[in-house]
Amino acid sequence: MSAAGAFFRTRMRSPNAIAYTIMILAALFYPVIVQFATNGSGDYLVGLAADGGIYMLMAIGLNVVVGFAGLLDLGYAAFFAIGSYTYAIVASNHMGVTPLGHSLHVPFWIALFIGLFVAATAGVMLGAPTLRLRGDYLAIVTLGFGEIVPRVFRNAGVWTGGVPGISALDVPTLPGWFVGPWVNMDFAWVPNFRFTSANLTAYYVLMVILITGVVFLVNNLYNSRLGRAWMAVREDETAAAASGVNTVTVKLLAFSIGAATSGFAGAFYGAKLSYVSSENFGFIVSVTVLAMVVLGGMGNIPGAMLGAFVLYFILFWLLPNAPTQMENLASAIGLGSLNTATPNGWPGIAEEVSRSKYLIFGLILVGIMLLRPQGLLPSQVRKQELKHTADAVPAGK
Amino acid sequence: MVQRLRGSVFTTPTASLINLVGIAVVAVVAVNAVQRILQGGTSYFFQTLGFGLAEGGIFALVALGYTMVYGIIELINFAHGDVFTLGAFFSLAVMPLFGLNDKSGGVGVILPLLGLFLVTMAFCAVVNVLIERIAYRPLRHAPRLAPLITAIGMSAFLEGVMFVWRGPFNLPYPDFLPEQQIQFGGGVTIAAKAVIVIVIALVLMVGLTLFIGRSKLGKAMRATAQDRDAAQLMGIDINRTIAATFFIGAALAGAGGIIYGLYYNSVAAFDGFQYGLVAFTAAVFGGIGNIPGAALGGFLIGIIIAISDGYFTVSWTQIWVFAILIFVLVFRPTGLLGMRVPEK
Numbered sequence: 001m002s003a004a005g006a007f008f009r010t011r012m013r014s015p016n017a018i019a020y021t022i023m024i025l026a027a028l029f030y031p032v033i034v035q036f037a038t039n040g041s042g043d044y045l046v047g048l049a050a051d052g053g054i055y056m057l058m059a060i061g062l063n064v065v066v067g068f069a070g071l072l073d074l075g076y077a078a079f080f081a082i083g084s085y086t087y088a089i090v091a092s093n094h095m096g097v098t099p100l101g102h103s104l105h106v107p108f109w110i111a112l113f114i115g116l117f118v119a120a121t122a123g124v125m126l127g128a129p130t131l132r133l134r135g136d137y138l139a140i141v142t143l144g145f146g147e148i149v150p151r152v153f154r155n156a157g158v159w160t161g162g163v164p165g166i167s168a169l170d171v172p173t174l175p176g177w178f179v180g181p182w183v184n185m186d187f188a189w190v191p192n193f194r195f196t197s198a199n200l201t202a203y204y205v206l207m208v209i210l211i212t213g214v215v216f217l218v219n220n221l222y223n224s225r226l227g228r229a230w231m232a233v234r235e236d237e238t239a240a241a242a243s244g245v246n247t248v249t250v251k252l253l254a255f256s257i258g259a260a261t262s263g264f265a266g267a268f269y270g271a272k273l274s275y276v277s278s279e280n281f282g283f284i285v286s287v288t289v290l291a292m293v294v295l296g297g298m299g300n301i302p303g304a305m306l307g308a309f310v311l312y313f314i315l316f317w318l319l320p321n322a323p324t325q326m327e328n329l330a331s332a333i334g335l336g337s338l339n340t341a342t343p344n345g346w347p348g349i350a351e352e353v354s355r356s357k358y359l360i361f362g363l364i365l366v367g368i369m370l371l372r373p374q375g376l377l378p379s380q381v382r383k384q385e386l387k388h389t390a391d392a393v394p395a396g397k
Numbered sequence: 398m399v400q401r402l403r404g405s406v407f408t409t410p411t412a413s414l415i416n417l418v419g420i421a422v423v424a425v426v427a428v429n430a431v432q433r434i435l436q437g438g439t440s441y442f443f444q445t446l447g448f449g450l451a452e453g454g455i456f457a458l459v460a461l462g463y464t465m466v467y468g469i470i471e472l473i474n475f476a477h478g479d480v481f482t483l484g485a486f487f488s489l490a491v492m493p494l495f496g497l498n499d500k501s502g503g504v505g506v507i508l509p510l511l512g513l514f515l516v517t518m519a520f521c522a523v524v525n526v527l528i529e530r531i532a533y534r535p536l537r538h539a540p541r542l543a544p545l546i547t548a549i550g551m552s553a554f555l556e557g558v559m560f561v562w563r564g565p566f567n568l569p570y571p572d573f574l575p576e577q578q579i580q581f582g583g584g585v586t587i588a589a590k591a592v593i594v595i596v597i598a599l600v601l602m603v604g605l606t607l608f609i610g611r612s613k614l615g616k617a618m619r620a621t622a623q624d625r626d627a628a629q630l631m632g633i634d635i636n637r638t639i640a641a642t643f644f645i646g647a648a649l650a651g652a653g654g655i656i657y658g659l660y661y662n663s664v665a666a667f668d669g670f671q672y673g674l675v676a677f678t679a680a681v682f683g684g685i686g687n688i689p690g691a692a693l694g695g696f697l698i699g700i701i702i703a704i705s706d707g708y709f710t711v712s713w714t715q716i717w718v719f720a721i722l723i724f725v726l727v728f729r730p731t732g733l734l735g736m737r738v739p740e741k
Contacts, residue, residue: 072542129415129727136471140681141726144719147674151716283674287549294542352561359557365550366532373539 047200053207061261067299069254070234075146083266119263165277297375447587453699454598458653459676462646468686478673484654521651684735
């Protein structure tokens with residue numbers, strides 16, 4: 001009785017454990033549930049979840065930079081772009097049409113890590129001169145970097161494919177893979193399996209594995225000496241330096257680990273989409289990922305993942321589907337006349353809702369932030385620390 | 398001076414390497430630019446300079462709002478660029494009330510235009526104060542990034558409102574300004590339009606500088622920016638002062654919106670965001686929190702953009718702007734006119 005009570009109490013004290021449990025269960029059962037609910041035609045939804053996983057990876061990486069080390073990065077999409085373009089260059093026919101004259105076809109599994117390393121190197125190169133800057137100046141430098149990188153890719157002519165970008169990238173391959181009813185086939189083992197858009201479940205499974213790995217690594221880093229150094233730098237850089245933390249190295253590590261995660265996600269993105277274009281890496285991507293981290297709860301890995309899930313759901317499922325849903329709703333409650341455009345400027349309810357999506361998105365962001373300024377799932381450690389400070393310092397300070 | 402420079406620039410081997418590379422890059426770009434300008438001839442140069450100053454004047458007006466808000470509450474107000482576009486949209490909508498339409502022109506437009514400026518500036522100012530009241534003030538003691546996210550949310554909201562209101566496409570903006578070229582001595586011609594824009598921007602900026610420097614509210618603003626708690630202890634109403642900062646910043650942005658419309662004769666719902674980013678760059682360039690710095694930064698960015706557009710490739714202009722931003726921050730983190738402020 002008391003043991004059960006203690007178990008229950010410790011579980012309640014650790015929302016992270018609950019969040020991880022729910023996420024593991026959801027990740028395992030999501031494809032099954034979706035396929036059952038849509039009678040086997042839910043492949044699109046499974047693929048959507050795999051795309052969402054890309055944002056989740058980026059949120060985990062940005063959480064290291066912003067949440068752990070307290071460095072505001074407003075150009076995170078730049079590393080995403082670098083990862084994607086690296087993958088596109090080393091794993092497509094594109095190099096054949098450049099002055100190099102010889103196309104590269106590095107296997108996906110290696111190219112993924114090339115993307116990671118190139119992005120991490122870019123992170124070090126940007127971070128080394130700029131991490132001496134304090135506070136918001138770093139944010140502004142990263143903002144500038146985020147604006148520069150996609151434009152350079154767009155302007156670099158033949159090397160990056162210019163405005164149309166690079167298409168027909170290699171897809172991941174495996175020695176073998178299971179197929180089954182979820183792709184409308186009988187159970188079978190397919191040798192020399194190629195990941196294609198006909199089997200998005202494969203991408204989904206791969207994404208779940210990648211996220212699990214990254215979460216495991218980042219969580220270990222967080223609990224290591226380096227993780228404690230990050231927290232020290234975040235809370236008080238001068239005090240951390242005085243306590244013997246090499247602040248520049250520690251910040252540089254956070255910055256490049258964040259960049260590496262983004263590059264990793266970028267390489268996967270390139271492979272999944274089989275296409276890269278500079279249009280997909282604008283400031284809006286950086287801002288969306290930052291909003292995911294802050295919304296979910298800075299400095300907390302499950303928080304960042306939750307934020308990524310919530311925001312991705314709103315942006316890529318709720319808002320795109322809202323016009324049709326509203327149309328159906330209007331018909332259902334007898335206001336079907338709203339569905340047609342009228343000459344006096346009413347464009348029909350679907351069009352009106354579709355135009356309102358920015359407005360709705362803005363309101364949702366403001367609303368959530370006002371209701372929960374500390375995020376949906378804030379870091380418990382940080383909360384404890386701040387509570388401790390508030391108790392220790394006498395009132396009036 | 399040299400001693401100080403040496404002390405700050407060549408401290409560690411990494412830093413001196415970075416600085417040497419930086420200086421080399423700047424030198425190469427500068428030599429290239431000067432070469433092209435000399436080849437282009439005098440009259441082309443002054444024409445370009447006129448465009449640059451006009452565009453810079455608009456950037457400066459927007460940058461002032463960023464720098465004032467950042468100076469007082471350390472928030473990058475991402476919604477500011479959209480308040481600027483809102484100024485252009487609103488003025489377009491209320492224009493008929495002042496008897497202005499796309500056929501107006503000549504000296505007769507001066508008085509109605511003045512009214513249009515006042516109404517639009519007041520409207521933008523009230524909107525910005527409301528944004529501060531709803532989205533920033535409740536979060537003043539929240540984690541620092543929370544108001545940044547609501548600022549982005551408000552930016553999306555304003556863009557959404559303008560999108561729903563007038564659609565996503567470019568709206569034509571009437572052209573009241575004279576099309577003539579003004580002849581200066583020595584074959585130098587500058588478009589009259591550019592001169593008018595520069596004059597309006599300068600008048601507004603001088604007004605703002607006098608207001609901040611001379612008035613009681615301006616003094617309160619400076620005090621609040623320096624130390625909010627101490628200012629409060631001295632009996633300054635912090636909330637009112639911050640609201641006033643948002644009010645004035647947005648009024649300037651609203652005026653900038655009208656000038657933008659008059660100068661480019663076209664405006665779209667999503668123009669403001671990118672424009673705001675460049676204006677923010679200008680504010681950082683001049684030294685964020687510093688009012689003359691924002692004005693200087695705005696004009697310099699305008700000139701750089703005009704030179705890049707006029708002598709180099711247009712598609713690289715934004716890259717130059719942001720590269721300059723990074724260079725300034727690496728070599729002179731406090732901007733051109735900024736003071737070294739101790740970490741709070």
